[in-house]
Amino acid sequence: MLCGAGRYPFNGLFERRWSQGGVRLDLVGRVAASSPPEVTWPVVIRFHQALADVGGADRLSALRSAWDRILTLPRAALGPAQGEDLALFLVASDSAGISVAGVGLEMVWQWSAERVRPLVGPEHPLLAPAGVPRLPPGALTLDAAPEGPLIAAARGARSTTAVTPKETLARCGLAP
């Protein structure tokens, strides 16, 4: 997830990777990012704890499993905004395809060394407002596997694409 600039660019960032039996779920989120890190970190921990046993028999049930756990988190434990600032991007895959879902995203790109292009248009429901939703959002099933990694930008993260692959990885909090 492409994060913002500033002193604490990755404040509130969390991720969860799960795979079993050909089913895979990659999830990255950001919550309470504008709070001081000591306020944010317990919220990050709550998400990690909630998602510890995420999984499913196929990609859609894995997505559903993640949403179920997130939707039942007590809002009071999700930081000063009570989870209304959550940005979340989920990618689930199995032998039949790849589905993506999310909230609080400004844009999602397909990224490769050669080019970066938007995965969806600016009005697509994948780019839903931030916050823990009332119901699990729909998932977008991709027609084909993306050429490279999918990069999502949380809302307010200054989502212009980074110039180089190294910079892109750095802005995602990943060591190049």
Add this chain to the structure above:
Amino acid sequence: MRDVLRGDLSELRLPQDLAALRAQIEGIADPAGLTLLYEALAKRHPVALLDLVIGPRAVDTPAAVRAALGVVEPLEQRAPPAAIYKRLLEVQPSTRAEVIAMAAQRHPAAGWLVGLSDLAEPVPGVAHLMACAGHPAFPAICWAHAAVGHVEALVLAAETGRAEPAAALLSAGREDLAVEAAARALATEPTCPVVAYLAAVGGVSIEALLLQLVPRLKSARAGAALQGALIPFPRASRLLASVLPGML
């Protein structure tokens, strides 16, 4: 002029007597001997005092500089603080620690202290960072010192028990020193949120740093406090769980 050192300026004629006054001040070795004079000058002849303290021919004895520190408040009403302290640092090397300490105490959030620290301290930045530790500007000051390479001072400042020095060091690309600073912060304050700050700066790939941090923990209390914070980092969590029973 005999009584000027007792604060009686009735016979003082300025600017005619300024040279004689300067010579008299230069002969005083004890700053206490200048206190009454400087206080009186601050009230009645502040421009003359400024000239004596930070002018082109400022009195450069240690006693004069120390006496000037006793009247910095009225001096700061007449001249920019940065200029005052910079000049005081220039005129007398032996009093630099006192000058920078006073500047840091009075202006903990001042960015100009970052540059002055190089002039004033063997380990630049220590006085400023220590004085600023309880101030809301502390994070910004940590980053400012990191940006100019005051890394040793940041490691020492971590001994205040704050997490920001470690975070600033990580932000500056000094992972090794960030770990050391985090360990020192935890040694002082076992509940210091170093993991939260390191993650906020470094993102999700800081587990290698945490694996270096865990063996440096000095107390079981710090280890216990860190347990919950390490939940997102399974390898570091396992390492901590393995060493925690042996910690005092």
